Amino acid sequence: MIKVLIVEDDPMVAQFNQKYIEEIEGFTVVAVAHSGHEALVKVNEYQVDLVLLDIFMPGQNGLKVLQEIRTKQEEIDVIFITAASDAQTIQQALRYGAIDYLIKPFTFERFYQALSAYKQTFRTLKQQPQLNQQELDGLLSNKKIKEAPVEPLPKGLTTGTLEVIVEAIEHLKDHPFSTDDVAEKTGISRVSIRKYLKFLTDIGLLGERMTYGTIGRPVYAYLYNEQNRHLLHHYLVDFEK
Numbered sequence: 001m002i003k004v005l006i007v008e009d010d011p012m013v014a015q016f017n018q019k020y021i022e023e024i025e026g027f028t029v030v031a032v033a034h035s036g037h038e039a040l041v042k043v044n045e046y047q048v049d050l051v052l053l054d055i056f057m058p059g060q061n062g063l064k065v066l067q068e069i070r071t072k073q074e075e076i077d078v079i080f081i082t083a084a085s086d087a088q089t090i091q092q093a094l095r096y097g098a099i100d101y102l103i104k105p106f107t108f109e110r111f112y113q114a115l116s117a118y119k120q121t122f123r124t125l126k127q128q129p130q131l132n133q134q135e136l137d138g139l140l141s142n143k144k145i146k147e148a149p150v151e152p153l154p155k156g157l158t159t160g161t162l163e164v165i166v167e168a169i170e171h172l173k174d175h176p177f178s179t180d181d182v183a184e185k186t187g188i189s190r191v192s193i194r195k196y197l198k199f200l201t202d203i204g205l206l207g208e209r210m211t212y213g214t215i216g217r218p219v220y221a222y223l224y225n226e227q228n229r230h231l232l233h234h235y236l237v238d239f240e241k
Contacts, residue, residue, distance in 0.1 A: 020111055034057075
């Protein structure tokens with residue numbers, strides 16, 4: 001398994017990144033740090049192969065953390081995940097040896113592509129003591145990001161949020177559930193959830209029926225059509241089969 005350290009000062013963003021990683025085969029999160037100083041401490045505490053590193057953090061920023069890792073000659077790779085998009089910062093990150101650079105907000109597809117390319121390179125270099133030019137060229141070309149074979153979601157929907165909502169639905173699938181049930185599990189607003197439930201109903205993953213609450217107000221209940229689960233593969237790159 002590729003051992004990952006997440007360095008992100010926002011606990012919610014760190015949690016989402018951890019969820020994404022754990023959905024991709026071959027990776028495990030060994031620790032999460034919320035500052036540059038904490039990241040350097042945990043690099044010494046844990047065996048780490050890959051650091052997902054933000055730049056804007058309290059105290060020591062991500063570039064300083066990467067410099068420190070390189071100074072100590074740690075055998076660790078770094079992918080930046082950050083809102084910093086100015087050319088000078090990106091150039092510095094690449095010069096210090098970052099293997100990839102994701103600008104927030106990023107899509108799950110882009111995140112998946114970055115980790116998949118890294119996994120292939122990591123495994124090849126671990127397993128083969130020598131490479132010929134053709135094998136090396138294959139690894140280098142693998143870093144070029146290609147379009148994911150997915151269909152675009154309707155305007156206003158994102159794959160990251162869809163992943164979270166589908167996961168909540170999977171926990172509710174044994175009984176009819178409401179918008180409020182999904183909101184309670186995800187912490188996402190009911191207004192947003194309704195858009196995603198409508199989309200999932202339109203593609204046939206959910207069935208919908210109207211019931212009446214205690215005060216006579218109509219309430220929509222949703223039923224999970226598990227036999228149509230495969231439909232999500234058109235929209236989510238790494239949705240399990």
